[in-house]
Amino acid sequence: MSTQQQQKTEPAITPEIVAEHGLTPDEYQRVLDILGRTPNLTELGIFSVMWSEHCSYKSSKKWLKTLPTTAPWVIQGPGENAGVVDIGDGLAAVFKMESHNHPSFIEPYQGAATGVGGILRDVFTMGARPVANLNALRFGAPDHPKTRHLVSGVVAGIGGYGNCVGVPTVGGEVDFHPDYNGNILVNAMTVGVAPADRIFYSKASGVGNPVVYVGSRTGRDGIHGATMASAEFSADSEEKRPTVQVGDPFTEKLLIEACLELMATDAIVAIQDMGAAGLTSSSFEMASKGGLGVELTLDRVPMREDGMTPYELMLSESQERMLMVLQPGKEAMAEAVFRKWDLDFAIIGRLTDTGRMVLTWHGETVADLPIDPLAEAAPEYDRPWAPTPHQPVVIADDVPVLPWTEALVALMGGPDLSSRRWIWEQYDHMVMGDTVQRPGGDAAVVRLHGTDRGLAMTTDCTPRYVRADPVTGGRQAVAEAYRNLTAVGARPLAVTDNMNFGNPEKPVIMGQFVGACRGLGEACAALDMPVVSGNVSLYNETEGRAIPSTPTIGAIGILDDLDRMATVGFKAAGEAVIVIGETAAMRAGGGWVGQSLYLRDLCGREEGAPPPVDLEHERRVGETVRGLIQAGRVSACHDVSDGGLLVAVAEMALAGGLGVTLDLAPATAALFGEDQGRYVVTVPAEAADAVLSDLGDLARRIGTTGGEAVAIGGEAVPLADLRAAHEGFFPALMGDEIVAS
Amino acid sequence: MNSAVIVFPGSNCDRDVAVTLADVTGRAPVMHWHGDPDLPDDLDLIVIPGGFSHGDYLRCGAMAAHAAAMAGVRRAADRGVAILGICNGFQVLCESHLLPGALMRNRDLRFICRDVHLRVETTDTMFTAGYAPAQVIRLPIAHHDGNYVADLPTQCALEDEDRIVFRYCDAGGKVTETANPNGSLDNIAGILSESRTVLGLMPHPERLADPRLGGTDGRALFVSVMEALS
Numbered sequence: 018m019s020t021q022q023q024q025k026t027e028p029a030i031t032p033e034i035v036a037e038h039g040l041t042p043d044e045y046q047r048v049l050d051i052l053g054r055t056p057n058l059t060e061l062g063i064f065s066v067m068w069s070e071h072c073s074y075k076s077s078k079k080w081l082k083t084l085p086t087t088a089p090w091v092i093q094g095p096g097e098n099a100g101v102v103d104i105g106d107g108l109a110a111v112f113k114m115e116s117h118n119h120p121s122f123i124e125p126y127q128g129a130a131t132g133v134g135g136i137l138r139d140v141f142t143m144g145a146r147p148v149a150n151l152n153a154l155r156f157g158a159p160d161h162p163k164t165r166h167l168v169s170g171v172v173a174g175i176g177g178y179g180n181c182v183g184v185p186t187v188g189g190e191v192d193f194h195p196d197y198n199g200n201i202l203v204n205a206m207t208v209g210v211a212p213a214d215r216i217f218y219s220k221a222s223g224v225g226n227p228v229v230y231v232g233s234r235t236g237r238d239g240i241h242g243a244t245m246a247s248a249e250f251s252a253d254s255e256e257k258r259p260t261v262q263v264g265d266p267f268t269e270k271l272l273i274e275a276c277l278e279l280m281a282t283d284a285i286v287a288i289q290d291m292g293a294a295g296l297t298s299s300s301f302e303m304a305s306k307g308g309l310g311v312e313l314t315l316d317r318v319p320m321r322e323d324g325m326t327p328y329e330l331m332l333s334e335s336q337e338r339m340l341m342v343l344q345p346g347k348e349a350m351a352e353a354v355f356r357k358w359d360l361d362f363a364i365i366g367r368l369t370d371t372g373r374m375v376l377t378w379h380g381e382t383v384a385d386l387p388i389d390p391l392a393e394a395a396p397e398y399d400r401p402w403a404p405t406p407h408q409p410v411v412i413a414d415d416v417p418v419l420p421w422t423e424a425l426v427a428l429m430g431g432p433d434l435s436s437r438r439w440i441w442e443q444y445d446h447m448v449m450g451d452t453v454q455r456p457g458g459d460a461a462v463v464r465l466h467g468t469d470r471g472l473a474m475t476t477d478c479t480p481r482y483v484r485a486d487p488v489t490g491g492r493q494a495v496a497e498a499y500r501n502l503t504a505v506g507a508r509p510l511a512v513t514d515n516m517n518f519g520n521p522e523k524p525v526i527m528g529q530f531v532g533a534c535r536g537l538g539e540a541c542a543a544l545d546m547p548v549v550s551g552n553v554s555l556y557n558e559t560e561g562r563a564i565p566s567t568p569t570i571g572a573i574g575i576l577d578d579l580d581r582m583a584t585v586g587f588k589a590a591g592e593a594v595i596v597i598g599e600t601a602a603m604r605a606g607g608g609w610v611g612q613s614l615y616l617r618d619l620c621g622r623e624e625g626a627p628p629p630v631d632l633e634h635e636r637r638v639g640e641t642v643r644g645l646i647q648a649g650r651v652s653a654c655h656d657v658s659d660g661g662l663l664v665a666v667a668e669m670a671l672a673g674g675l676g677v678t679l680d681l682a683p684a685t686a687a688l689f690g691e692d693q694g695r696y697v698v699t700v701p702a703e704a705a706d707a708v709l710s711d712l713g714d715l716a717r718r719i720g721t722t723g724g725e726a727v728a729i730g731g732e733a734v735p736l737a738d739l740r741a742a743h744e745g746f747f748p749a750l751m752g753d754e755i756v757a758s
Numbered sequence: 759m760n761s762a763v764i765v766f767p768g769s770n771c772d773r774d775v776a777v778t779l780a781d782v783t784g785r786a787p788v789m790h791w792h793g794d795p796d797l798p799d800d801l802d803l804i805v806i807p808g809g810f811s812h813g814d815y816l817r818c819g820a821m822a823a824h825a826a827a828m829a830g831v832r833r834a835a836d837r838g839v840a841i842l843g844i845c846n847g848f849q850v851l852c853e854s855h856l857l858p859g860a861l862m863r864n865r866d867l868r869f870i871c872r873d874v875h876l877r878v879e880t881t882d883t884m885f886t887a888g889y890a891p892a893q894v895i896r897l898p899i900a901h902h903d904g905n906y907v908a909d910l911p912t913q914c915a916l917e918d919e920d921r922i923v924f925r926y927c928d929a930g931g932k933v934t935e936t937a938n939p940n941g942s943l944d945n946i947a948g949i950l951s952e953s954r955t956v957l958g959l960m961p962h963p964e965r966l967a968d969p970r971l972g973g974t975d976g977r978a979l980f981v982s983v984m985e986a987l988s
Contacts, residue, residue, distance in 0.1 A: 176869050180900070181810040183770020267768050267813025359767060445871045445900040447965050448808075450774035455972075464970065579970060 027058045027328075034058075038065035044396055051390045059328045059376065059384045064391065066294035066332060067301060070555055073395045076521040077553045080534040084548045085541050090510060091549055092216060098139040098290065099209075100549025101216055102511045104575050108465060109213040110472055111145035113550035114153070114206035114515040114571040118557060120261040121203040125170025130178040130264040132205040134336050137182060138290035141273050142339065144217040144280050145209025148449060149463045150179050152189040152205045153476040153515070153569045157198030159432050159750055164193070167201055168440075168751060174264075175205070176443040181266035182273070185452050186444035187461035189476050193432040199559030204515045206571040208474055210465060217280060219289040219299075221307035221342045221368055226286055228300070228311060228366040229348070231355050232272050232338040235296070236321035238262045239334025268337040268360070275358040276339065284347035291338040297331045299340040300366075301374060305392045310371035315378045319361040327376060327383040342368060402527035408485045411611035411625035413686035421663065421683045422734045424619055425727065428660050428689070429667055430742030431618050439747035457672070458585045459504040459656055462576060471576040473507035479659065480565035481612050482627035487529045491536020491568055492630040496693060498572035499544045500656035503639040504696060506583045506646035507574030512541060514551040514570055519563025521555045529566040537568060543632035544639075546572060583646045583654035583698075586673030590723035592652060593705035594669075594677055596662060597716045598638035598695040604717060606682055608690020614660050615689035627691075634694045641715060642696045650700065650708060657695035663688040665697050666720070667727050667739060676724035676736055683729050759984050761787040761803040764831065766822045766850075771808030771962065775844065778964040779805070782980040790827060797830040802987040803840045804831055806847030808900070808962060818861060818903045819849030828854055840884060840983060841956040845901055848948070848958030857951055857958045858916070859908030864901070865941025871900040873973075874939055876924040876947055876961060877931050883950055884986035885957045886923060888978040894931040895975035897961035899939060904960040906942040906949075916949055924948040924959055 028034060035045045038061055048056055048064050056064065066072055074081065086094035092109055093101035099113035117132025133150060140147050152175055157164050179186045184207070239262035279285060287307070289299040296318070304311040315327050321335070343351055348364060355362040369375075376384040428434050441456035453471055454462035460475040477497040483490025495512060502509045514537060519526040541548055557564040576582055610616050611625025645651045653673065657665040663679075670677050681687065699722060700708050709716055726733035761779050765772050772789065780786040787805070788798055797804070811822035822828065828850070835841050835856055843851040851857045864870060873896050878889040889895065908916070916922050924947040928937040938945045940960070948959030963976030 173868070180869055180871075180902075181768070181770075181813065183809060265813070267810060267815070270770065270810075271767055442872050443869045445869070447871065447898055447900060447962075447971075448770055448774065450771075450777055450965060450968070450971065453970055469970075 030055055030061055040065055047394050051394055060386055062328050062332050063297050066297050068395050071293050072298055074553055075396045076398050076400050078397050079399055080531055084538045086547050088547045091547055094549050098142045103213055107213055109211050110573055111140050111143045111211055112208040112513055112573055113139050114204050114513045115552040116515055116517055116554035117203045118554050121171055122201050124261040125167050126174035127261055127263050129171040129174035129203050131262045131336055132203050133175055133178040134264045134269050135292050136205045136207045140207040140209040141276055142288055142290045144215050145211035147184045147207050147209045149208045150184050150186040151476050154191045155197045155202035156193050158195040159193050161198045171203055172440050172443050178264055178266045180445040182270045183448050185446045185448050187446050187452055188456050191437055194565055196565050200557045200564050202517050202567055204569045217288050219287055219303050219306055221287045221303040221309055223286055224368050224370045226342050226345055226368045227348055227364045229341045229343055230318055230363045230365045232360055233268050233335055234319040234321040234361055235330055235333050235335045237329055240332045262334050262336050264336050271358040271360055272337055275355050275360055279351055279354045284343055284351050286342040286344055288341045295334050305388050310369035310373045311366055312369055312375045313366035315376055317363050317365045319363050327378045400521050400527045401524045402531045403524040404528050405487050405532055408626040413610050416610050417620055418685050421688055422732055425663055425734055426742045427619055428614055428664055429739055430746050433614055434660050435746030436744045439751055453579055459501040462505055469579050471579050473502045473505050473574040473576055475501040476569055476571045478567050478569045480567045483533055484565045485612050485627050487532030488536040489627050489630055491533035492540040494568055494570045495537055495540030496630050496635045497658055498570045499639055502572055502574035503643050504654045504656045506581055507576045509546050509574040511549045512546050512570050512572045514548050514568055516553045517557055517567040518555050519558045526563055533568045540632055544636055581647050585655045585669055586653055587669050587675040587699055587722045588652040591702050592699040592722045593702055593718050594720040595698050595700055595716050595718050597642055603692055606684050606687045608686030609692045610686050610690050613689055613691045628693050630693045638694050651698040653699040655697050661689040661691050670727055671740055675722055676726045677720050677722050678728045679720035681719055681729055759783045759802045759987050760800050762790045762801050763787045763805045763807055764790050764827050766792045766811035768811045768813050769807050769809035775805050775807050775964040778967045778980055783984050792825040792827045795826040795830045797834060801839055803983055804834055806843040806850050808845035811846055819853040822850045823853035835956055838955055843958040844962055845960055848960055851958045856956050858912045859906055861903050862905040862907055863903050864905050869902040870939055873898050875927050875929050877927040879922045879925055880920045883954055884983055885979055886982060888982035896973055897963055897976050898965045899961050901960055904940040906946045921950040922946055923950055
């Protein structure tokens with residue numbers, strides 16, 4: 018087909034075509050105002066993706082701006098491909114979390130796989146070698162007909178990609194809730210390490226500098242993925258399967274090695290991966306940040322198939338591609354590096370001083386757009402929001418009392434607390450030879466290669482708390498991440514936030530978003546963990562029903578001495594078991610049962626206000642516990658979270674293969690209440706008194722390790738029974754599921 | 759001891775084994791690019807590392823077996839240079855016919871990453887001389903295609919010639935079906951060539967060769983080779 022014919026066959030821009038591109042009539046009027054004419058289809062497509070919720074953050078920007086993003090150790094906050102934090106000794110940690118929810122529901126293997134690929138690229142684009150992956154997954158009810166298929170496909174997809182690329186998948190979290198039945202969440206996080214003085218950015222500079230395309234060829238996959246990610250689901254969503262991209266982890270591995278090899282030279286001026294909205298957003302953002310223009314000759318773009326149009330080239334979301342601006346004269350050297358790794362390399366354009374994006378196709382101009390006005394005029398909404406009504410506090414005496422032995426086994430073998438071994442054994446969590454703390458603990462720990470220091474990392478959120486009270490839930494997500502890092506002995510540094518919510522055009526949902534931002538912001542400020550990167554995923558609704566609001570927090574911390582690292586498991590018999598961080602009410606045997614797993618899973622009541630989070634208390638307790646670990650005074654440490662105190666102790670027993678006798682009254686609220694700000698530690702018997710006297714009211718001895726059961730008074734649950742329940746859930750659920758690939 | 763690690767596009771345990779070799783032998787290995795048929799002449803040991811050579815979208819190791827460097831590896835093997843294939847390296851050696859048999863998809867069709875117990879079935883090799891006979895060791899596996907198969911004559915030859923080096927077993931050293939993670943024939947985890955100079959195994963000895971990583975049972979393999987060859 019000749020260019021002329023193509024131009025002629027382009028449809029006229031009708032209100033229907035505008036609507037199909039997800040632009041409102043108001044937004045389209047802005048397009049007309051900026052251009053002073055009707056856009057052609059390619060131009061309309063570019064506006065559509067650049068102004069999509071996914072790329073423009075138009076509903077969320079106002080509230081994201083309120084989050085704390087700075088600290089002396091923050092090198093780069095939000096706004097780049099990933100956040101960058103100084104971790105000492107000339108090194109920086111580069112990290113971010115991103116969602117791939119909609120694609121993973123439609124096509125779980127490829128959706129999850131390309132989610133991993135995308136977040137890896139965000140990190141190595143900045144000059145960092147990826148050293149670890151994590152993922153936070155939320156599925157529907159275990160007995161929903163789709164759940165097993167989705168779990169199987171998502172886990173295989175994450176493993177298939179990460180294992181092949183050779184980056185260990187070291188941690189994460191998995192929850193089930195019926196309100197994710199029609200809209201699962203797949204949040205993937207990558208952590209990388211780079212020399213602190215060799216970070217690469219996306220800001221283009223140097224008029225005339227060549228714009229270079231590297232990586233895979235462009236195909237027709239994923240066209241309009243960003244637009245799909247900005248709309249609600251409906252019954253026909255599976256027809257959108259063609260908008261899900263296909264991942265090629267082998268090419269990604271080559272791309273990592275080739276980019277890092279070139280980054281060791283001085284050839285690269287700017288670099289940006291082609292993620293959502295592909296060539297459009299990468300070229301646009303680079304030029305926009307540099308205040309420059311860009312000319313692209315689209316017929317030079319390496320293509321996977323014949324007959325592609327400029328529209329398709331600009332909107333394709335084919336994976337494993339990067340755009341770079343090179344220093345003039347370095348083209349041949351750069352090309353040699355990419356050819357060595359069998360990757361495509363093409364000079365497709367140059368930077369200009371016109372402030373415009375000009376696209377040509379076989380000598381003809383097919384798009385000519387002003388960059389700054391398009392970026393500046395991107396819609397930003399102050400959407401109406403309604404505060405979430407306060408839930409009543411559930412009175413402990415109103416909660417049915419089950420025998421603690423039965424309750425413990427049921428919770429430890431239930432969907433939310435059972436062992437995730439079935440999942441993480443499908444992930445290579447040891448490749449790269451630096452995984453010091455494997456999955457299953459409070460935080461994963463990855464050694465900084467060639468040193469005795471380590472990075473601790475975790476992902477956390479308790480969606481049922483957020484839904485009941487978004488401010489408290491937002492605080493709790495950050496506080497739990499802080500506790501998980503603290504519990505291995507790490508100093509928390511910073512967080513990435515992955516905000517998964519329903520339709521922001523509904524005031525109730527927007528109110529949840531606003532509340533969660535407030536809670537996150539307060540906790541990040543109080544705990545000195547600024548937000549350095551993040552991602553927003555809205556419209557997570559199916560047939561009008563929203564997911565539980567899920568602001569997932571990914572957090573990292575630093576361990577300056579791996580000899581002073583704590584793990585969860587009991588180490589020896591006869592050691593004192595001490596709980597740290599109780600309030601006076603808890604010491605008196607009280608406990609917060611509202612929104613607890615006990616209430617939800619064993620009593621069928623998902624209700625009440627969630628446990629309050631006292632940030633000053635969190636910080637004081639956290640610093641105390643970290644001090645004990647760093648002084649080598651505790652032999653094991655675990656934070657208290659879902660399931661409460663008894664579950665935390667039982668998890669320590671299982672991890673260590675050693676029982677415990679607790680000196681506690683078997684009151685339901687005390688054993689299973691989910692009061693925040695607590696840790697359980699073990700201390701050798703002879704050192705226990707000193708620790709208790711140093712900590713005063715903050716600590717209480719609750720038992721002694723030993724035996725082969727968890728015992729309270731005359732009753733006991735054998736560890737073997739507990740283990741069978743704990744390890745049995747996933748294999749029983751997934752046993753005969755055919756593996757997706 | 760002079761060693762080399764062959765680097766294929768998609769190798770991802772090349773650095774891991776290089777770290778172990780440098781640590782044990784005191785000398786960093788040569789990282790040898792797959793496209794180069796000419797290996798250094800003075801090598802004592804060649805390692806084919808783990809990973810996904812060429813993506814392994816075909817049969818694992820099938821494309822790597824035809825790499826230019828493998829011609830050099832074959833010549834070196836003919837001269838008696840020690841060759842160690844770990845995980846994907848084992849698959850490449852089978853596809854290159856430097857070792858008999860093949861590695862199929864795991865019995866449960868899933869990727870498996872976990873520590874397993876292995877019984878040292880022979881210490882009459884330069885790779886395992888440092889272990890005790892029938893010693894039970896713990897090493898990680900991380901593979902999707904580790905299910906070893908061979909025809910009956912091959913199986914008999916391996917058995918009769920004492921060429922089965924490791925078998926999957928339980929913590930007490932019993933070779934049982936439940937201790938077999940991937941369905942391998944006769945619980946076989948690693949085998950030798952007829953010359954006893956080529957070893958292929960699915961477990962990763964380089965992943966437990968540093969106390970910081972939770973164990974050192976893999977280290978003795980590298981120490982054994984070094985002591986035999988220095």
